[in-house]
Amino acid sequence: MQSILAMAHLTIYETRRRRIVTAAIVCASAFLVVFGTGIFFVHREQALKGVPLLQRQVAMSVLTIVGLYAVNFLSVLFAVLLPVDTLSGEIDSGVMQTVASKPIRRADIVIGKWLGHAVVVTGYVAALAFGLMLVVRLIAGPVAVRPLAALPLMLLEMLLLMTFSIAGGTRLSTVTNGITALGFYGVAFIGGWTEQIGGFAGSQAAKTVGIVASLISPPDALWRLGSYQIQPESLRNFGAALFTISSVPTPLMVWWAAGFTLATLIFAVRSFSSRQL
Amino acid sequence: MTDLVIETWGLRKWFGPTLAVADLSLSVRAGEIFGFLGPNGAGKTTSVKMLLSLVHPDGGEGRVLGAPLGDRDARGRIGFLPEHFRFHDSLTARELLRFHGRLYGLSGADLEMRIDRLLARVDLLEAADRVVHGYSKGMMQRTGLAQALLNDPTLVFLDEPTSGLDPLGRLLVRDIIAELRDRGTTVFLNSHLLGEVEATCDRVAFVKQGRTIHEMRLGHAADVIDLELRVSPIDRCLLDGLSSFGSAITQSSADIVRMRVESETTLPALTRWLVERGTSVYGLQPRRKSLEEWFVEVMGEDQRPG
Numbered sequence: 001m002q003s004i005l006a007m008a009h010l011t012i013y014e015t016r017r018r019r020i021v022t023a024a025i026v027c028a029s030a031f032l033v034v035f036g037t038g039i040f041f042v043h044r045e046q047a048l049k050g051v052p053l054l055q056r057q058v059a060m061s062v063l064t065i066v067g068l069y070a071v072n073f074l075s076v077l078f079a080v081l082l083p084v085d086t087l088s089g090e091i092d093s094g095v096m097q098t099v100a101s102k103p104i105r106r107a108d109i110v111i112g113k114w115l116g117h118a119v120v121v122t123g124y125v126a127a128l129a130f131g132l133m134l135v136v137r138l139i140a141g142p143v144a145v146r147p148l149a150a151l152p153l154m155l156l157e158m159l160l161l162m163t164f165s166i167a168g169g170t171r172l173s174t175v176t177n178g179i180t181a182l183g184f185y186g187v188a189f190i191g192g193w194t195e196q197i198g199g200f201a202g203s204q205a206a207k208t209v210g211i212v213a214s215l216i217s218p219p220d221a222l223w224r225l226g227s228y229q230i231q232p233e234s235l236r237n238f239g240a241a242l243f244t245i246s247s248v249p250t251p252l253m254v255w256w257a258a259g260f261t262l263a264t265l266i267f268a269v270r271s272f273s274s275r276q277l
Numbered sequence: 278m279t280d281l282v283i284e285t286w287g288l289r290k291w292f293g294p295t296l297a298v299a300d301l302s303l304s305v306r307a308g309e310i311f312g313f314l315g316p317n318g319a320g321k322t323t324s325v326k327m328l329l330s331l332v333h334p335d336g337g338e339g340r341v342l343g344a345p346l347g348d349r350d351a352r353g354r355i356g357f358l359p360e361h362f363r364f365h366d367s368l369t370a371r372e373l374l375r376f377h378g379r380l381y382g383l384s385g386a387d388l389e390m391r392i393d394r395l396l397a398r399v400d401l402l403e404a405a406d407r408v409v410h411g412y413s414k415g416m417m418q419r420t421g422l423a424q425a426l427l428n429d430p431t432l433v434f435l436d437e438p439t440s441g442l443d444p445l446g447r448l449l450v451r452d453i454i455a456e457l458r459d460r461g462t463t464v465f466l467n468s469h470l471l472g473e474v475e476a477t478c479d480r481v482a483f484v485k486q487g488r489t490i491h492e493m494r495l496g497h498a499a500d501v502i503d504l505e506l507r508v509s510p511i512d513r514c515l516l517d518g519l520s521s522f523g524s525a526i527t528q529s530s531a532d533i534v535r536m537r538v539e540s541e542t543t544l545p546a547l548t549r550w551l552v553e554r555g556t557s558v559y560g561l562q563p564r565r566k567s568l569e570e571w572f573v574e575v576m577g578e579d580q581r582p583g
Binding site for chain 1 (some may be wrong): 292329349372382
């Protein structure tokens, strides 16, 4: 257990030392400033024009969901890129030889790194989601959308992607791993949109293609389920708006994604354990 | 009870179609400073990696510190400095040693005390709280050496430990190896620098194309002497008589014979025999073989630079 904690501690510490945390904070702040400025002007213009409160509430809710969509996208990139070289980079540079020759299991290295990255990713996603909620609240007051209700599903989505990126690093070079992990998310993304468009157009075949794609790569389904759950009834009935949900993934998808994450982590441990260093 | 800390029988490793190690059979005794020699690509580093379980062998068997290869308890008593040593270079030397100490299961005051002692020993105490990224190659190598000794190991693998070190750094490594010998620690030294090996090792093994082709004790090797005799007259009878004292007898010119004797204790008897049979002796020049000459001879004329 001490070796797992030592690996996790080093992972978090290195994230700070390599200025990843600083870069993440600066970029997240920039995002929140742009987002806040945008909704400030929308909110002010609507108030000046005397738009009814209910309508302004709907506009703010839609903007909040759009903001959350951006948070989700930034988090996806963060979850994929943060651990992309954690194993492959250390194997290539030879750092891993000194670590793996110690009296520890290879599994301890993978699990320790997983744990460390999970802490950082969780902090990043939570900080962005809380930041978004705070900005909306400060500028527009209470809105019907509850971004934090989607947080557990977004976290699971990011952990799945992060685990996939770590697992890829046991066999692939850093660049190949990054391309593969983003490609994996690409399948989820396009599958999600196919399912949505199928929902809008009433095409069962398109919906089925989307569902199969979500089973192969579940991250986007988690986001869609989360974004459905946070929406007020009024928006759910809004139908064809861009960021609303026309085809809601089943809650069973959460279990599928959790199992997928665990299976990927087990694969990563086995793959790294048999890897020649 | 065996005093062997490393035993291998026919270890083999393929990387795709390439046979990196063909048949590694070795025995290293406790407390020995063992040199592992061979040209580039001979399979030395792969052999060390198999002994440390970083690479899984495709055939053969091995035991390290009495346990099968990869045993975790045994690895807790091993120190390792890899070739082209690299670290998490965003950390300071002290932080790095702390991290590696934790992987050995060390912690608290005991770990901090070991870190201070080793940093002082490798002359890095002043730079200990600087980020390793700014270190010179020699400083990196010395950090690696400290890392390899954190657990007071019973067996240390040093893969090209003097790589990147200046003469003073090399002297430091030589002193540390001598200290390890005094402490009874076994050292497995992988090096191209034959002078270093000659100065530090008790025994060496030569590896070629993944096979151990020759082993010898360095002290004994020095006893084998090449001899140049300037004598007259040289005839068939003289050459036959010399063969009872040594081997590899060749006449290189009208008055010079070259031969090899097993020990310098042969020399008085040989001189007496020459004088008694009436041969005029103008010169008798013994010449010990350097490890480099042994290396060239053992590897064969066909060996090309790697």
